[in-house]
Amino acid sequence: QQAAYERVSKEKTSIIHFHIGLQILMKAVFTGHVDPFSPLSFIGIEQITKADDFELKNSELRISLSELLLRVGRRAIRTAAFPSALTYLKKGISFLGDNGWDLNHELCLHLHESACQAVYLNALPARVSTYVGIVMSHTKDFMDQIKCHHISMRTLATTGKVREAIDNFFHVMKELKEEFPSNTAPMTIFSSLSATKNKLEKYSSEGILSIPRMS
Numbered sequence: 571q572q573a574a575y576e577r578v579s580k581e582k583t584s585i586i587h588f589h590i591g592l593q594i595l596m597k598a599v600f601t602g603h604v605d606p607f608s609p610l611s612f613i614g615i616e617q618i619t620k621a622d623d624f625e626l627k628n629s630e631l632r633i634s635l636s637e638l639l640l641r642v643g644r645r646a647i648r649t650a651a652f653p654s655a656l657t658y659l660k661k662g663i664s665f666l667g668d669n670g671w672d673l674n675h676e677l678c679l680h681l682h683e684s685a686c687q688a689v690y691l692n693a694l695p696a697r698v699s700t701y702v703g704i705v706m707s708h709t710k711d712f713m714d715q716i717k718c719h720h721i722s723m724r725t726l727a728t729t730g731k732v733r734e735a736i737d738n739f740f741h742v743m744k745e746l747k748e749e750f751p752s753n754t755a756p757m758t759i760f761s762s763l764s765a766t767k768n769k770l771e772k773y774s775s776e777g778i779l780s781i782p783r784m785s
Contacts, residue, residue, distance in 0.1 A: 583620075585621070587618070588626075594610065594617065595618070595638070599614065619658065629673060632666060636663070638662075640684065643658035643688065647687060652688060655691075656685065656689060678708070679714055683701075690725055695728070695729050702721070
């Protein structure tokens with residue numbers, strides 16, 4: 571069987587994997603009969619991700635598959651399955667194709683944001699800038715760029731480029747209309763710390779720790 575499989579062209583094997591995966595997903599996930607994170611669903615997803623260089627023309631199906639891959643990619647990140655997460659997210663991006671930003675801008679943005687996070691978590695700092703650049707070139711609203719800026723700052727800091735990370739931080743704060751003085755005297759810092767302390771006095775440590783983390 572392995573010998574026969576190896577004699578089949580790469581194009582044909584991609585088609586085979588895709589249609590096997592699609593049949594499983596169509597009968598299970600897309601009909602709502604099976605949870606998207608069930609073992610059966612992942613069998614279909616794994617088959618889909620093996621379909622290299624497979625061009626899909628149906629726009630609705632491209633979006634549905636990309637949405638599913640975004641969900642499982644994010645789930646993989648939450649469960650620390652970082653290599654799998656990156657595989658799913660990259661495949662989701664590829665299904666949207668070259669016109670993905672026009673086809674579904676929000677979905678394409680979320681896929682690239684999550685892929686940016688996945689390459690960071692896979693310790694691939696050089697590839698973070700690639701995804702950051704793509705998002706920056708396809709978005710105008712600064713709030714659409716904020717997550718990638720955050721990941722970029724973390725990448726710079728963890729790779730020893732602390733000065734660049736700090737500069738990036740001040741750039742983000744400026745865009746958010748949070749101004750910082752260029753020259754700060756010790757008394758200015760002390761005054762700001764005192765003001766912050768006074769605001770926090772009405773809260774207990776337990777109350778502060780119970781506040782949900784920002785997403």
